[in-house]
Amino acid sequence: MGLLDDKVVLVNGGSQGVGAAIARAAVREGAAVALSGRRPEPGEALAAELTAAGGRAMYVRADLADAGQAKAAVARVTGAHGRIDCLVNSAGLTARGTLLDTTPELFDQHVAVNLKGPFFAMQAAVADMVARGAPGTIVNIITSSAHGGQPFLAPYVAAKAGLAGLTRNAAHAHRWDRVRINGLNIGWTATEGEDATQRAFHGAGDDWRERAAAGLPMGRLGRPDEIADFVVFLLSDRSGVVTGSVIDWDQNVLGGLD
Template sequence: MGLLDDKVVLVNGGTQGVGAAVARAAVREGAVVAVTGRRAEPGEALVAELTAAGGKALFVRADLADAEQPKAAVAEVVAAYGRIDCLVNAAGLTSRGTLLDTTPELFDQHVAINLRAPFFAMQAAVADMVAREAPGTIVNVITSSAHGGQPFLAPYVAAKAGLVGLTRNAAHAHRFDRIRINGLNIGWTATEGEDATQRTFHGAGDDWRERAAARLPMGTLGRPEEIADFVVFLLSERSGVVTGSVIDWDQNVLGGLD
């Protein structure tokens, strides 16, 4: 028996990085999985991989920066499978900006991807669960930077901190509907997106992962597959009644000082 046997799971931002790892882990645990992304090629490649491994998967092309498309993605999953049991919001925009140089356009981009898209995806998923009077689970992949973050992440932090509050608000609002909603504040993680970010914004070379890992307490960056296992646990009944929790999945301790 898998942790997510016969569950219908939608992973927003599921074509690479942490989202793709969640999709793989969910399929291994028995779920039917749909993933969203802007580009068809990686989405269809992931679906082919999951199908070849014996899973059942669907790619939904969606630009989550468009306010209507998060809701449309949920509708497409419900149309295909009759329901949605679990939602994972794993998409994230990490382009840089400080308090002094962030433009209104950059700020709006961060809010659109990092806060508005999860809001309306949750709205549509919860509406389906409530209409069916069925329980469900949602996990929002957030960031440890939501506690304050680096100066060059001002719009990112603002939007992701909003997602922390939204996670708790929605969990409180729908606890008597038996819909559990939790968040994961992940730390520095080795993903394709992070590689591109380090090279684009910080001039990183091919050895940036090794150099970064050497500065971290555990000697390694976070691994998407480890985060994915934790997300699946939170989606599953194994995590019991836990709701409204935003868990720091990181190797740095908030408030700890040397």
């Protein structure tokens, strides 16, 4: 039996990067998975890949920056399966901006994708769980930068720090409903999105991963599949009664000084 046998899981932002790795891991562990994203091509391709391999997967087109679409993605899942057992919010916007150069438009984009979308997806998922009197689990993918971050991540940090607070607030509010809600502050991870970000905003070349790895304690960046295994554990009954935890999944230690 898999860790998520017969669970219905929605992975927002599940068509690429960390989200895609989580979708693959959840299917491997026995779940029926819905993965949402803005772009149909990668989402439909991943759903088809997982289905062809014997899994149960569907793609839901949704722009998580739109609260209505975030809620509608949950409705699509409950319509198809009759319920939702697990939710993962892994969609994210990492466009750069400092305190001095961030425009109101960029700030609003960060809040929409990194905080507002997860809020209303959680609202819809928890409403279903509470209405059925059933337990459920949610994992929010946050960032180690939520502790402070680099100057060029000001709006990203603001929104993701809000998501960390929301994670704890919602976990406290719904602990008696047996809905467990946790978050992961992930560190630097090698994804397609990170590659595009490094090239677009930092002028990185083809060797940026190797250069980055040389400056990290473990000598490498984190991998999406490693995060996915941790997320599956938190979604599953194997993580016990843990709720309201925002875990630092990183190789740098908060507060540690050399």
